Amino acid sequence: MEPPIPCQDAGRSGILSNGWHVLIVSDGAGSSSHSHIASDFCVSRLHTLLEEADLTTVSTAVEADMLPSEDWHRWIVALFGQTREGLLRMGEAHGYRPEQLHCTLLLVIRTPRAFLCAHVGDGRAGYFDGSPKPLMVPFMTFTAGATYFLVKEGWDLVFRASVNKPERPAELAYYFVSTDGCQNYIIDHTRKGPKTGMYDDILGDEAFYDFNMPYHPFFQGLILSLTEVDTQEQINERLQRLVATGVYVCNGEEKELKSISDLALDDDKTLLFAFKHS
Amino acid sequence: MDTQSKNKQNIMEQPRNKDQKCPVVLVLDTSGSMEGAGINELNTALTKLKDDILSDPTLTQRLELGIVCFDDESRIERPIDLVSVDTQMPSLETGGTTNVVAGLNTAMEMVEERKRFYKDNGEQYYRPFIVLFTDGAPTNTEEEIEALDVKIQQMADNKKFVFIPFGVEGADMQLLAKLAVQTADERLKNQAKAWQMKDLSKFGEVFAFVSSSISEAINKGGTQTATISSDVAQAVTFDLGT
Numbered sequence: 001m002e003p004p005i006p007c008q009d010a011g012r013s014g015i016l017s018n019g020w021h022v023l024i025v026s027d028g029a030g031s032s033s034h035s036h037i038a039s040d041f042c043v044s045r046l047h048t049l050l051e052e053a054d055l056t057t058v059s060t061a062v063e064a065d066m067l068p069s070e071d072w073h074r075w076i077v078a079l080f081g082q083t084r085e086g087l088l089r090m091g092e093a094h095g096y097r098p099e100q101l102h103c104t105l106l107l108v109i110r111t112p113r114a115f116l117c118a119h120v121g122d123g124r125a126g127y128f129d130g131s132p133k134p135l136m137v138p139f140m141t142f143t144a145g146a147t148y149f150l151v152k153e154g155w156d157l158v159f160r161a162s163v164n165k166p167e168r169p170a171e172l173a174y175y176f177v178s179t180d181g182c183q184n185y186i187i188d189h190t191r192k193g194p195k196t197g198m199y200d201d202i203l204g205d206e207a208f209y210d211f212n213m214p215y216h217p218f219f220q221g222l223i224l225s226l227t228e229v230d231t232q233e234q235i236n237e238r239l240q241r242l243v244a245t246g247v248y249v250c251n252g253e254e255k256e257l258k259s260i261s262d263l264a265l266d267d268d269k270t271l272l273f274a275f276k277h278s
Numbered sequence: 279m280d281t282q283s284k285n286k287q288n289i290m291e292q293p294r295n296k297d298q299k300c301p302v303v304l305v306l307d308t309s310g311s312m313e314g315a316g317i318n319e320l321n322t323a324l325t326k327l328k329d330d331i332l333s334d335p336t337l338t339q340r341l342e343l344g345i346v347c348f349d350d351e352s353r354i355e356r357p358i359d360l361v362s363v364d365t366q367m368p369s370l371e372t373g374g375t376t377n378v379v380a381g382l383n384t385a386m387e388m389v390e391e392r393k394r395f396y397k398d399n400g401e402q403y404y405r406p407f408i409v410l411f412t413d414g415a416p417t418n419t420e421e422e423i424e425a426l427d428v429k430i431q432q433m434a435d436n437k438k439f440v441f442i443p444f445g446v447e448g449a450d451m452q453l454l455a456k457l458a459v460q461t462a463d464e465r466l467k468n469q470a471k472a473w474q475m476k477d478l479s480k481f482g483e484v485f486a487f488v489s490s491s492i493s494e495a496i497n498k499g500g501t502q503t504a505t506i507s508s509d510v511a512q513a514v515t516f517d518l519g520t
Contacts, residue, residue, distance in 0.1 A: 140402070142393070142396060142397055142401075142402050142403060143402070143403065143404070143405055143437065144298045144402040144403060144404045145404070146405075146437070185290070185291060185292070188292070189292060189293075190292060190293075192400050193400065205397070208402055215292060217289050217290055217291075217292070218290045218291070218292075220289070220290075221289045221290035222290065248290070250289075250290075255290070257290055257291050258291065259291060267497070
């Protein structure tokens with residue numbers, strides 16, 4: 001009997017010294033034997049680098065509404081590069097080849113004025129400020145499941161970073177980052193397109209784009225379910241039950257999310273989600 | 279809609295995305311040497327394959343099956359399409375020689391055409407499978423086989439499809455292994471692996487292995503981990519470096 005495959009996803013959230021909220025996820029490739037180690041390393045390493053970084057320049061620019069995406073890109077790609085170098089060094093020390101360490105990496109930082117985002121590969125991120133909006137465009141091809149990984153050569157050409165300012169910050173209700181295992185139920189699949197063209201320079205007509213919009217009813221129902229109860233313990237209990245069985249309670253009734261409860265659909269799933277509890 | 283009905287509605291869930299298909303082409307040897315027990319077992323196995331697919335909700339929605347036969351020439355016995363209750367699996371008959379090159383070229387063309395269809399409709403797809411079954415040595419020229427080898431290698435290296443050859447009894451296993459090698463992976467560059475079926479009666483079990491592998495790959499987000507029992511088929515490895 002073969003040992004069970006460990007979860008190859010990893011996630012980390014935290015508050016930086018300046019009060020910014022950090023969400024990081026990483027999805028290890030199923031075909032990579034040590035991708036669970038890689039994803040765990042990447043989220044921890046990137047989080048540490050952010051904690052140790054001098055945020056003054058970036059913070060000042062954000063406060064002044066003067067941080068163009070290009071400047072943010074230059075700043076954060078360096079930290080992704082350091083994460084990558086650390087991963088390769090760790091791999092070398094343990095005798096792991098780079099192809100055994102394939103994983104994606106997604107970062108969302110919530111600042112008072114904007115979302116700072118960066119990623120290599122696929123996955124999803126978005127928010128709601130009166131209407132649902134995406135925070136990034138995943139790297140996808142027409143071949144399902146095929147994406148790019150941090151350790152691969154040319155990762156910096158696939159790397160994308162952006163600064164996103166909510167149009168109605170006072171109405172910000174939630175934001176999230178997720179690995180692709182959750183996308184069946186957190187992304188709106190009722191509509192197709194448009195093609196953003198973000199990866200056309202790399203993939204040509206192999207680049208695949210979907211509607212890439214958060215599926216608001218999922219998050220709306222989840223928030224409703226979690227805000228029906230009063231204590232953190234009760235919230236945790238509802239979340240654990242949803243994760244374990246796909247069953248959630250809403251308006252006093254139990255309902256089932258087949259996207260979660262179907263045991264045949266066991267791609268790893270990691271969703272980091274923050275919402276306003278009014 | 280009244281409040282009670284609203285409460286029963288699952289507001290959080292949308293219809294599952296059923297757009298991502300996995301095309302699979304079986305390339306089947308119907309040369310003269312398959313006459314009798316061989317072709318009978320193959321036909322029985324195809325009927326069972328239909329039942330296996332229909333009993334798996336994932337495969338029913340996602341696996342698109344095509345069938346190509348080859349003897350003197352190649353024939354498309356079934357275009358790539360979903361399998362339904364109304365599907366009539368072909369009843370195969372044996373022919374003449376063993377024109378593997380024609381069979382595989384036809385399969386590769388079918389796969390590329392189906393991928394063009396998916397792209398035109400804005401649909402993602404899983405990497406296609408081409409699965410070859412043969413019981414003899416090809417009757418093609420060396421030049422034809424070499425050209426086929428180069429083509430398969432290039433396309434497999436570029437992840438255009440997954441190629442899995444199965445040999446039965448009198449098959450040229452070393453050739454099948456050579457066709458299956460991928461040069462893009464340094465670990466596999468000088469090794470070659472093909473599968474040798476235990477005997478003709480194992481077609482059904484091998485087909486079941488292929489379909490269950492695909493189902494598992496789809497459900498695990500594209501990664502396949504299924505294994506085949508050694509009393510059904512065994513991997514045969516050749517070191518091409520020596």
